[in-house]
Amino acid sequence: MSKISRRKFVTAGLAATAGVSGLAVAANFAKHYGLVPPDSGGIYGPGETLTYAAQRLLTRHSLAREFPRSMISKVPFANAMPPLNDAFKRLQGRAFADWRLSIDGMVAQPASLSLADLRSFPVRSQITEVVCEEGWSYVAEWIGTPLFEVLKASGVLPQGRYLVYFSIDPDWWESIDMADAQHPQTLLTWAMNDGDLPVAFGGPLRLRVPRQLGYKSVKFVTRLMVTDSPKGFVSALDPKSANSGYAWYAGI
Ligand SMILES: Nc1nc2c(c(=O)[nH]1)N[C@H]1C(S)=C(S)[C@@H](COP(=O)(O)O)O[C@H]1N2
Numbered sequence: 001m002s003k004i005s006r007r008k009f010v011t012a013g014l015a016a017t018a019g020v021s022g023l024a025v026a027a028n029f030a031k032h033y034g035l036v037p038p039d040s041g042g043i044y045g046p047g048e049t050l051t052y053a054a055q056r057l058l059t060r061h062s063l064a065r066e067f068p069r070s071m072i073s074k075v076p077f078a079n080a081m082p083p084l085n086d087a088f089k090r091l092q093g094r095a096f097a098d099w100r101l102s103i104d105g106m107v108a109q110p111a112s113l114s115l116a117d118l119r120s121f122p123v124r125s126q127i128t129e130v131v132c133e134e135g136w137s138y139v140a141e142w143i144g145t146p147l148f149e150v151l152k153a154s155g156v157l158p159q160g161r162y163l164v165y166f167s168i169d170p171d172w173w174e175s176i177d178m179a180d181a182q183h184p185q186t187l188l189t190w191a192m193n194d195g196d197l198p199v200a201f202g203g204p205l206r207l208r209v210p211r212q213l214g215y216k217s218v219k220f221v222t223r224l225m226v227t228d229s230p231k232g233f234v235s236a237l238d239p240k241s242a243n244s245g246y247a248w249y250a251g252i
């Protein structure tokens with residue numbers, strides 16, 4: 001089956017099974033075609049699966065909205081931050097000269113990159129919106145290295161299907177699938193608006209994932225891990241907990 005007709009077939013199948021036989025049957029159909037998100041268990045499972053499967057089939061290559069320079073927020077809103085740990089403060093004391101981003105897991109060439117190394121990759125900028133699930137948002141210009149450039153340099157192995165990314169803050173990590181990891185707007189950001197990325201906004205390094213809600217844009221990123229399954233590291237926000245309200249796939 002060609003890519004297009006397979007997509008039409010699967011989309012129609014999802015819609016038909018959802019309509020006729022309910023969400024659970026659609027979820028089984030999605031599973032058969034590898035479209036199940038890692039947080040699909042539990043009572044909300046079939047709904048999460050439908051959202052993710054439909055998004056992946058229809059919008060895999062779509063772009064997050066980009067804004068004109070005139071729409072950059074005058075006062076961008078930094079979410080409240082817990083006090084940063086000693087490891088962070090030591091690095092900050094040396095102007096982040098020793099900051100490293102490690103890349104490991106299912107890659108041909110694991111690496112440890114300084115901020116200067118990252119700046120030697122192609123540079124991209126985008127004016128996009130950070131949207132918090134709590135109802136506020138702001139627009140800023142984000143400048144950095146497309147994540148796909150760094151992944152290309154390390155060589156993602158064929159079995160690598162997800163990227164888990166960790167903050168120096170041990171309580172924070174997130175994961176995305178390869179479609180979002182390789183997406184041209186997913187950016188290892190080291191500058192914002194007119195200068196370096198401020199600590200309040202995740203400096204010195206933040207992974208901006210503008211096609212998903214704010215919580216997927218992790219601040220103070222120190223490690224990227226390519227894996228075949230994010231089991232155990234789906235999200236620090238524990239999307240499986242009944243009262244967290246956070247989905248693994250938070251497309252906007
Ligand atoms: N390391 C880390 N990353 C984080 C958070 C955090 O507390 N720690 N908060 C997340 C949430 S819930 C949102 S909405 C955005 C907020 O981004 P902002 O501070 O630039 O507004 O950052 C996300 N990234």
Ligand SMILES: [Mo]
Pocket residue numbers: 079131132133134214215
């Ligand atoms: Mo948020």
